[in-house]
Amino acid sequence: MKKHVTRRNFLKMTGAATATSGLALAGLANAKEGSALPANWDETFDVIVIGSGFAGLSAAIEAKNAGASVVVLEKMPVPGGNSIINGGGMAVVGSDIQSAHGVKDSVETMLADMYQAGLGLNYPEQARMVAERSNDAFEWCRDYLGVKFKDTLAHFGGHSVPRTHTTTIQSGAGFVQPMLAKCEALGVPMQKKIYVKRLIMDDTDRVVGLEVIRNYRQGKEDSKKVRFLKANKAVVVASGGFAADVAYRSTQDPRLTEELATTNHKGATSECLKELIRLGANPVQLSWIQLGPxxxxxxxxxxxxxxxxxxxxxxxxxxxxxxxxxxxxxxxxxxxxxxxxxxxxxxxxxxxxxxxxxxxxxxxxxxxxxxxxxxxxxxxxxxxxxxxxxxxxxxxxxxxxxxxxxxxxxxxxxxxxxxxxxxxxxxxxxxxxxxPKAHHTMGGVEIDTEARVLDISTHQPIAGLFAAGEITGGTHGACRLGTVAIPDCIVFGRIAGRNAANA
Amino acid sequence: MKKHVTRRNFLKMTGAATATSGLALAGLANAKEGSALPANWDETFDVIVIGSGFAGLSAAIEAKNAGASVVVLEKMPVPGGNSIINGGGMAVVGSDIQSAHGVKDSVETMLADMYQAGLGLNYPEQARMVAERSNDAFEWCRDYLGVKFKDTLAHFGGHSVPRTHTTTIQSGAGFVQPMLAKCEALGVPMQKKIYVKRLIMDDTDRVVGLEVIRNYRQGKEDSKKVRFLKANKAVVVASGGFAADVAYRSTQDPRLTEELATTNHKGATSECLKELIRLGANPVQLSWIQLGPxxxxxxxxxxxxxxxxxxxxxxxxxxxxxxxxxxxxxxxxxxxxxxxxxxxxxxxxxxxxxxxxxxxxxxxxxxxxxxxxxxxxxxxxxxxxxxxxxxxxxxxxxxxxxxxxxxxxxxxxxxxxxxxxxxxxxxxxxxxxxxPKAHHTMGGVEIDTEARVLDISTHQPIAGLFAAGEITGGTHGACRLGTVAIPDCIVFGRIAGRNAANA
The missing domain is CATH 3.90.700.10 (Succinate dehydrogenase/fumarate reductase flavoprotein, catalytic domain)
Structure with a gap:
């Protein structure tokens, strides 16, 4: 069951010989919001990144370095999303710090830990990619971005050896600030208080841009301050999870009512997830929502x-x-x-x-x-x-x-x-x-190892669309191990950024 | 973020003053299949029921008895879906058979059992409705439909008391056959080998009919034998679960590869679920897939x-x-x-x-x-x-x-x-x-206690659309107790049918 039709097929199907016939109007009847291309685009970039956490900023930096013009959109008045209030620990296997401390570790050991916590629900290829590339991501952060790490290791719950590398300031801000500085140095602009109202597809089922609300304040989704942003190459969705969205999280896990607090900032809601599902993304493992102990x-x-x-x-x-x-x-x-x-x-x-x-x-x-x-x-x-x-x-x-x-x-x-x-x-x-407080939503949209978002019906990539970080599902299965969020976000954010620039 | 737009808003949004302008055509660009109303409807009914298992047949009987003209669509060459190969046990609390055997039971006891198995993920109101109305459903089956039950009880796993009432032939066919006979007696036609290609919405976002393929054979979804069926009042989706759909089930639980067998008939696939998600239904708890021990x-x-x-x-x-x-x-x-x-x-x-x-x-x-x-x-x-x-x-x-x-x-x-x-x-x-073999998909689309399908974004009912049985999620949480499928299907099937007739 193919989800979209091209204009040609659509006209054939509805029996409309020309666009001026009455039948075409009948066909128009309930065209979806996502169907409507704007009359004019307000701004154009090669790559539009939604979200300014670990995944979004990693994607933006890689896309820019691959030669694309890039913009980062952030819903909140301040950048960094949940990443900036994260504890700043990064699980890495095979680093020089592990060697210096004589820690014996391996990709297989980290994978076994991830699988045990994830109850085997982990997507094998995604999980392996995070473990295999964690040290590359770590070195990129330290040597290219200038992230400052302690020279000690921490042993987080569920890991069989010490492999958590922590920023000296023991906060995710230790990653986000150097990433923001790099974006500025590279000339990647950020637009704040930008709410993504919808993703726009063209007549070849390719994501070509966004309709957004500017000067957004939470709870004011019906604002008229609309703008249309064109993405010549691709959109990268790195909008995070939905642990702060009580109404939606409780449809997946009815125990997580408003009585349960969350560690997340108030912007961690589900609208981008829902928009991706509307476009045809496959929502996987949404009912696995982690509580921080x-x-x-x-x-x-x-x-x-x-x-x-x-x-x-x-x-x-x-x-x-x-x-x-x-x-x-x-x-x-x-x-x-x-x-x-x-x-x-x-x-x-x-x-x-x-x-x-x-x-x-x-x-x-x-x-x-x-x-x-x-x-x-x-x-x-x-x-x-x-x-x-x-x-x-x-x-x-x-x-x-x-x-x-x-x-x-x-x-x-x-x-x-x-x-x-x-x-x-x-x-x-x-x-x-x-x-416990609601902390991380393991589920999200299905991606492949190239960070391409897959269509629920065709299981093929949706053209012009990538995703990385907490908005995606599968890597962690039933339970994300502590400090594996950062390598997940950075590994897949970088892949998404590079691929978006070449899409 | 509202999913659909009416024609009026759509035209306003795209800036098209009249339907004959070029801008309207741009708006048409990637109109979805679901947007297109057919030029002509081939047949019209008040209520169209998709699926001929416990839920679908219960809905059809109730809709007919409420005065509606009804048709039942079945994808396979034979009716009954998985229900007809089910073991024929029905969990009921408060029956005269329980009394005769001196079994002390209560709605609260059954609910506690359902919650324990469901790990508390059960939707409280739906679970309660199944338990509270199980005896009414049982008496309807026995006294109205003529289902023949043993006068003994069975004690199924996870139940704290014997409450399973089993057909004399110890098969779901013991329900399905009397239901089919009742449909025939009431004048409810069934169309077999009918594949639902899409659900059709009108310009008020109401489900008004279906595009189907007739003379369907599995694997031939691209057939040209298309027909359009109009539903004057509503569509009831009772199409079952997706435990036999290896490709899709493994996106929700990667362990459930083709190496794992299933108890389900080969028609238990995910296309109706995906179609409901495309229309805006909220997919809940899809990654909980039961293995029969x-x-x-x-x-x-x-x-x-x-x-x-x-x-x-x-x-x-x-x-x-x-x-x-x-x-x-x-x-x-x-x-x-x-x-x-x-x-x-x-x-x-x-x-x-x-x-x-x-x-x-x-x-x-x-x-x-x-x-x-x-x-x-x-x-x-x-x-x-x-x-x-x-x-x-x-x-x-x-x-x-x-x-x-x-x-x-x-x-x-x-x-x-x-x-x-x-x-x-x-x-x-x-x-x-x-x-173990893959047996039951606990997850599905979110409904309310009136069997109305809820929109993922608005959390309001989608007009003209009801669902019941395994296609819905929430009632059972993480694990459906044995023999609770039948009361679930019959209780919610009956509600869906009555409400569809009055929609």
């Missing part, structure tokens, strides 16, 4: 708690159910395993570590304590009393955990203990409450 | 093994991993739990029972033995030798299981033992191999 109910949005959790308390401390005082999950399991386990208890979990454990999060500890997201206690008894944890049991659990650390093996939950963990000392102790 | 690798398709499994060996026997000889899962867990457990072993499981256990499947045992799908053994040693199971361990497991039965509690896997199970006796013994 390291989010704090004591701050809004992504916040800073995830840094304390992922770099300090999860690897170097332990998490307990406050009702029982007991550990209940491997603190370095993948996000889905941990979030499911916390939700099953029915209340926020308490994760704690000692002063030495907080070192990898040192630069945010001051703010976290000031905001009372993380709290400091002189003794475990004091900590237990504050969170109403059975004190004796908490002491017993810490003792038991310390034995696991000393012996190098967690015989209860099999937490990896190979990253220099030390027993929890005498104090002070630092702790926070954790309750 | 009671399918035999020793016969094709659905076969007869599921009857032996669901009515005999699973409730009245035990299942072991042939490599170890040990049980490994609750034989009455939900389908996902069992299928996942079998797949995890890496090879087909062996399920066995004694002669008394086979009684509920008595009418198919002859065929199953003849086809060597089920095999008969005089002793457990002989059975173990045939399947290369460690014999001592198998004997030990049977002994252990018999103790659980005697004591009324399975302390190992918590299998429900409240349905008169007896210890496995001295023989003969009956056994079969089980390996």
């Amino acid at each position: 390291w989010a704090s109910p004591d701050e809004k949005g992504f916040g800073l708690a995830p840094i304390f959790a992922a770099y300090a308390a999860y690897p170097h401390g332990l998490m307990v159910d406050p009702r029982t005082g007991k550990r209940f999950v491997n603190e370095l399991a993948d996000r889905k395993v941990r979030a499911d386990a916390i939700i099953k208890t029915g209340h926020p979990a308490i994760c704690l570590c000692d002063a030495a454990g907080t070192k990898p999060a040192a630069h945010v500890m001051g703010k976290l304590l000031e905001r009372q997201v993380v709290r400091k206690f002189d003794s475990l008894q004091e900590l237990a009393a504050f969170y109403q944890i059975p004190g004796d049991e908490l002491l017993a659990q810490v003792g038991r955990y310390n034995r696991f650390v000393t012996e190098g093996k967690d015989t209860e939950f099999d937490k990896p203990l190979s990253m220099g963990q030390q027993p929890i000392s005498d104090g002070p102790f630092y702790a926070a409450r954790f309750w | 009671w399918a035999s690798p020793d016969e094709k398709g659905f076969g007869l093994a599921p009857i032996f499994a669901a009515y005999a060996a699973y409730p009245h026997g035990l299942m072991v991993d042939p490599r170890t000889g040990k049980r490994f899962v609750n034989e009455l867990a939900d389908r996902k739990v069992r299928a996942d457990a079998i797949i995890k072993t890496g090879h087909p499981a062996i399920c066995l029972c004694d002669a008394a256990g086979t009684k509920p499947a008595a009418h198919v045992m002859g065929k199953l033995l003849e086809r060597q799908v089920v095999r008969k053994f005089d002793s457990l040693q002989e059975l173990a030798a045939f399947y290369q199971i460690p014999g001592d361990e198998l004997l030990a497991q049977v002994g252990r299981y018999n103790r659980f039965v005697t004591e009324g509690k399975d302390t190992e896997f918590d299998k429900p033992l409240s349905m008169g199970q007896q210890p496995i006796s001295d023989g003969p013994f009956y056994a079969a191999r089980f390996w």
Whole structure:
């Protein structure tokens, strides 16, 4: 069942001999918005990139370097989307930093980790491409863009070895700012507050441009400030996920009502996804929506708690159910395993570590304590009393955990203990409450390994259309591993940009 | 972002003052197939029903009884779709048969079972409607249609009490045949070998008819034998699931390649789903595709093994991993739990029972033995030798299981033992191999409780369009409980039919 018809076929089909006949009008009856070419284009570029996060900026830089004229469109008043509030960790296999630390890793090992978390739902070729090209992406960021990385590694949940390379400022802004600087140096303009109303196809079913609303403010989608932008070569959609879109996410997962918070900025909504589906893109795995197990109910949005959790308390401390005082999950399991386990208890979990454990999060500890997201206690008894944890049991659990650390093996939950963990000392102790927030939408439109968006009916690429990053589905399957978003976005963003310039 | 435009807006938008201007032609450029109204309609009905399974036939009967002229379209040369090869079990809460057997059940209990299997992804209102109206649907089938039910109940996996009411012929044909007879008696025609090429909308965005191919043979979608059917009131899509569509199902779950067999008939493909998505329907939970844990690798398709499994060996026997000889899962867990457990072993499981256990499947045992799908053994040693199971361990497991039965509690896997199970006796013994096959697609288009198909962008009903049965998503969440398909199809099919007649 082919989705579109060319003008010639359309006229044949409706029996209209000429465009002036009454039958042609009948045919016109409910022509879709997407059908209408504008009378005039307001601006023309070779490549139009939608979104200014990791994927969009990577695409823009590569498209420009491939000789195309490029524009980046951003819906919000500030660039960077969710990427700029991301934790700044990048999973990479085979880097010189891994070598320097003697970490034995391989593409197959990373793929096995991705598959285990993804429950085997991962698209094999896409997942492999992310793992295989992660180090190339890392070196491009460091050596070409000038992204500053720590010389240490972090061990994120679900990874079997330390492979997370983190920006010195421990934020996605550490990538976004150099990318923005590169765009400026290369002469890639950005238009902000631009809402994409629709993608426009020509009579050969090729995407040739966009209808947008300028000076957009969220909630004002019916603005009349319309412009038409022509893409001579292609459009790259890197508009991100929809974890902040309560109305839409709850149609895919009815549990994710407005009662569940999100780590995402408020622009993480579904309109570009819906527009791609309208054009014929195949929506895959949309009901897999990740909850971040390291989010704090004591701050809004992504916040800073995830840094304390992922770099300090999860690897170097332990998490307990406050009702029982007991550990209940491997603190370095993948996000889905941990979030499911916390939700099953029915209340926020308490994760704690000692002063030495907080070192990898040192630069945010001051703010976290000031905001009372993380709290400091002189003794475990004091900590237990504050969170109403059975004190004796908490002491017993810490003792038991310390034995696991000393012996190098967690015989209860099999937490990896190979990253220099030390027993929890005498104090002070630092702790926070954790309750999951909607974080990442694994599903999206189906692409191939060339970042071309595939048509649901023909399974062929839609001409002039590419996508990369969270708007796409398949790479991560049921659960994206922490810090694999950045290599995914950069690897496929670069592919999309290069291919768009040559489309 | 509204999907369609009316003629008036379209002309305004493209700046075409009159339909004869050149700009109108530009606007025509890539008008979609779905936009084109035919010059003439070949036939007209009030309500057109697509699909002749449980949902479609229920809709047709109700629409006719509400005063509409109705036609049923069936793609295949024979009516009944997957329904006619279904096992004929209907989950019902609150029936007089449950009362007669003293079964304590409630809507809340059934809902809790559905939620547990569905991992909470179920649409609450839809799930409740199925449970609440299951007995009304059951009485309609028995008392109005004349469906013949056994006076016994079966206890299917994942249900906490026996609530499966089965046709005397233990097949979905026990529903489909009386439904077909009722259609004939009411004067509802059926057109077979009719392939739906597209749904047609008018200039108010209302579905007003179909373009179909007649004398369809599978794989000949490009036939020129086109006809246009007008629906004065509405179209009801009850076209079923897509478990037999390897190309499409594997975009949602890449594990489900052609190597995985299906229980479905070959007509269970995705073209109507894709057509609804093209019209603006919201595709929900498409990546949840159920594998039937009671399918035999020793016969094709659905076969007869599921009857032996669901009515005999699973409730009245035990299942072991042939490599170890040990049980490994609750034989009455939900389908996902069992299928996942079998797949995890890496090879087909062996399920066995004694002669008394086979009684509920008595009418198919002859065929199953003849086809060597089920095999008969005089002793457990002989059975173990045939399947290369460690014999001592198998004997030990049977002994252990018999103790659980005697004591009324399975302390190992918590299998429900409240349905008169007896210890496995001295023989003969009956056994079969089980390996999952793709069985049911939980996902589909989003509907509301009035069976109206909702638009992905506006979340409002698409006028003139209803859907019911496996083409819809949400009711079952991550995993449909066995025998809940029939109440789902009949409850929502009836609602769709009544509403279509009054649309």
